[in-house]
Amino acid sequence: MDPLVQSSQATPRGLHSDRRAEFLLGAVVAGVVGFVLAMIAFVFLEGWPSFAHNGFAWFGSGGSIDRQTEAIFTSANLKQEPIYTFRAWPIIWGTILVTGLAVLLSFLSALFVSVFVVEFAPDWMRRILEPVIRLLASVPSVIMGLLGVLIVVPFIGQHVISDDMRRSVSFIVSLNGYSLLSGVLILTLMVAPLMTAVFVDGLRSVPRGWIEGSLGLGINRWRTFWKIGVRTARPALVAGTVLATARAMGEVIMLAMVCGGVGFSPNPADGLIFFLEPTKPIAAAILQSAEELTSPPMRDTIFAMASVLLFSSLVLSLAGWAAKQPMKRYGVRA
Amino acid sequence: MNTKTKGLAAALTLAAVAAPTTAEAATIAGSGSSANTPYIEALFKAYKKVDKKNTFTYLSNNGNAGVKDVQEGRSAFAIQTRAPLPSDSGTSYNKLFLDALTVSVHPSNKLTNLPVKSVKDIYTAKVNEWSAYPESGLTSPIAAFGRVSTAGLFTFFTAAVLEGAATATSVTPVDKDGEVAVAVSKNPSGIGYIGLANSKPANGVKRLSLNGIPPTPSTIKSLKYPLSRYSWIVLPANNPNKAAVKFADWIRSSYEAGQVLTKLGAVPAFNATKPSKKKK
Numbered sequence: 001m002d003p004l005v006q007s008s009q010a011t012p013r014g015l016h017s018d019r020r021a022e023f024l025l026g027a028v029v030a031g032v033v034g035f036v037l038a039m040i041a042f043v044f045l046e047g048w049p050s051f052a053h054n055g056f057a058w059f060g061s062g063g064s065i066d067r068q069t070e071a072i073f074t075s076a077n078l079k080q081e082p083i084y085t086f087r088a089w090p091i092i093w094g095t096i097l098v099t100g101l102a103v104l105l106s107f108l109s110a111l112f113v114s115v116f117v118v119e120f121a122p123d124w125m126r127r128i129l130e131p132v133i134r135l136l137a138s139v140p141s142v143i144m145g146l147l148g149v150l151i152v153v154p155f156i157g158q159h160v161i162s163d164d165m166r167r168s169v170s171f172i173v174s175l176n177g178y179s180l181l182s183g184v185l186i187l188t189l190m191v192a193p194l195m196t197a198v199f200v201d202g203l204r205s206v207p208r209g210w211i212e213g214s215l216g217l218g219i220n221r222w223r224t225f226w227k228i229g230v231r232t233a234r235p236a237l238v239a240g241t242v243l244a245t246a247r248a249m250g251e252v253i254m255l256a257m258v259c260g261g262v263g264f265s266p267n268p269a270d271g272l273i274f275f276l277e278p279t280k281p282i283a284a285a286i287l288q289s290a291e292e293l294t295s296p297p298m299r300d301t302i303f304a305m306a307s308v309l310l311f312s313s314l315v316l317s318l319a320g321w322a323a324k325q326p327m328k329r330y331g332v333r334a
Numbered sequence: 335m336n337t338k339t340k341g342l343a344a345a346l347t348l349a350a351v352a353a354p355t356t357a358e359a360a361t362i363a364g365s366g367s368s369a370n371t372p373y374i375e376a377l378f379k380a381y382k383k384v385d386k387k388n389t390f391t392y393l394s395n396n397g398n399a400g401v402k403d404v405q406e407g408r409s410a411f412a413i414q415t416r417a418p419l420p421s422d423s424g425t426s427y428n429k430l431f432l433d434a435l436t437v438s439v440h441p442s443n444k445l446t447n448l449p450v451k452s453v454k455d456i457y458t459a460k461v462n463e464w465s466a467y468p469e470s471g472l473t474s475p476i477a478a479f480g481r482v483s484t485a486g487l488f489t490f491f492t493a494a495v496l497e498g499a500a501t502a503t504s505v506t507p508v509d510k511d512g513e514v515a516v517a518v519s520k521n522p523s524g525i526g527y528i529g530l531a532n533s534k535p536a537n538g539v540k541r542l543s544l545n546g547i548p549p550t551p552s553t554i555k556s557l558k559y560p561l562s563r564y565s566w567i568v569l570p571a572n573n574p575n576k577a578a579v580k581f582a583d584w585i586r587s588s589y590e591a592g593q594v595l596t597k598l599g600a601v602p603a604f605n606a607t608k609p610s611k612k613k614k
Contacts, residue, residue: 066503069483073483073484149513149516149517150516150520153517154521167462170463170476170504171459171462173504174475174506176506176521177520178506256509257513261482261509262506262507264503278506288509289484291395291398291399291402292402292484294402294405295402295421
């Protein structure tokens with residue numbers, strides 16, 4: 001008997017085990033979904049007292065966030081009435097700036113590098129570049145943080161920031177190299193390889209016939225690759241960007257080491273100094289406050305910060321999914 | 335003997351071999367001050383000769399967090415650099431040795447002394463320029479570094495130098511004591527408050543005298559140096575771990591611990607000055 005026919009005529013025992021596997025895998029998936037939902041609910045519920053005390057003002061600005069944090073945990077240390085006043089705008093703005101600028105820089109560099117790797121690089125160079133990119137994507141963030149503290153921060157502090165720049169804002173904030181720029185540069189170095197790896201895979205899965213068809217019509221390689229390769233791989237570009245943005249938003253150690261740890265909102269109106277001002281993204285703020293997790297008001301505040309980060313990740317994932325939908329009709333799925 | 339019986343026999347044999355070891359040897363976890371980490375690590379090493387059985391570990395997560403660890407039962411002991419607060423209920427504080435908080439600058443800074451009031455002026459941003467102190471030989475803006483507000487050293491500095499005033503927003507807070515030393519050593523305009531152990535010339539910083547008094551063992555022991563302070567060991571008030579208590583006693587009183595502390599720059603306060611004679 002034909003083996004295909006034989007396998008399709010499953011015995012009752014085979015059918016039974018298939019159903020068991022289905023049921024088991026379904027239960028695992030339901031368990032994972034349940035765990036994620038429970039985690040989201042837990043984080044939001046734990047952070048609720050902080051939101052409830054502050055209302056929408058929680059997301060606004062007003063006063064020094066560092067002083068507010070200090071007052072929150074000191075109130076517990078001194079066994080006073082718990083203090084909950086918290087205005088999170090400086091850390092929300094810090095997260096937007098660091099993540100946004102790093103992802104923008106990474107996107108541009110990753111796009112050019114991946115186009116070069118897939119289409120223009122000679123084979124010997126491709127064989128070197130690809131493993132190097134993947135290796136860079138896996139460097140632990142604490143190593144990047146050390147490089148930042150020992151090389152990037154002192155370089156910016158001594159060679160980029162002038163005394164006049166320091167003086168212009170010295171009554172508000174200290175310019176010493178621990179800055180938005182340090183954070184953005186190192187974060188770019190961390191997320192660009194990740195983005196490049198995804199982009200390379202996406203560009204490589206563009207059907208070769210489409211590219212060759214265009215070349216056969218006499219259109220040059222560069223134009224062919226931009227108009228057909230990159231456009232077709234847009235879902236992969238979106239997926240890589242979403243992945244890299246999530247990685248950038250959740251980065252903690254390196255940013256806590258090089259951004260300056262000051263709850264300060266860098267002001268674009270300050271001109272170039274804006275990039276040299278210190279900042280503190282949400283993830284770094286959570287890390288620096290985590291030692292006070294056992295103080296009840298501080299714990300609620302930390303969970304409130306965590307829920308904002310979690311909500312941002314959810315929105316990001318949904319936005320990435322929505323952005324890919326219209327592109328899927330034409331391009332590569334990712 | 336079938337497979338199940340063999341497995342059971344092997345498990346019982348393993349349990350019999352392992353039981354005496356697990357019953358006696360233990361890992362004693364401590365946590366707390368990052369400024370005291372160099373002392374504690376060196377003391378662990380020396381204490382291995384005294385207590386060969388137990389393993390001591392230390393998590394440098396800052397003093398206030400260490401005390402919370404003891405309260406929550408996560409650590410058997412904590413090392414703290416500030417005096418007890420009302421929130422430290424359920425713990426007992428014991429002085430271990432004398433240490434000092436130093437105010438340090440970059441080695442290229444010619445300044446050798448600062449009044450404590452001037453340190454306060456710098457950290458409250460009343461003074462922002464080195465030109466206010468011509469002896470420094472600098473005219474650049476001051477880059478002041480401090481600690482995050484959860485650190486015991488922050489609490490001590492705020493009370494002892496700032497007299498409760500708020501640290502200026504222009505002070506850059508960093509997470510660990512050693513990071514302050516790195517930041518100051520890399521910045522010619524830098525100034526920072528650093529524990530004694532991390533402010534040696536080898537750390538790339540220069541300690542300043544305060545009110546004309548340098549942070550030397552004699553000035554720290556006599557408490558003349560303005561930022562002299564005790565390092566404390568924090569234990570649970572009830573049923574403290576016996577091995578941790580013995581370790582604390584050894585640090586406080588033994589000649590050997592005193593030698594380790596002296597070598598690292600701390601000042602033994604209660605230690606024997608001569609080695610004890612071994613009983614025959």
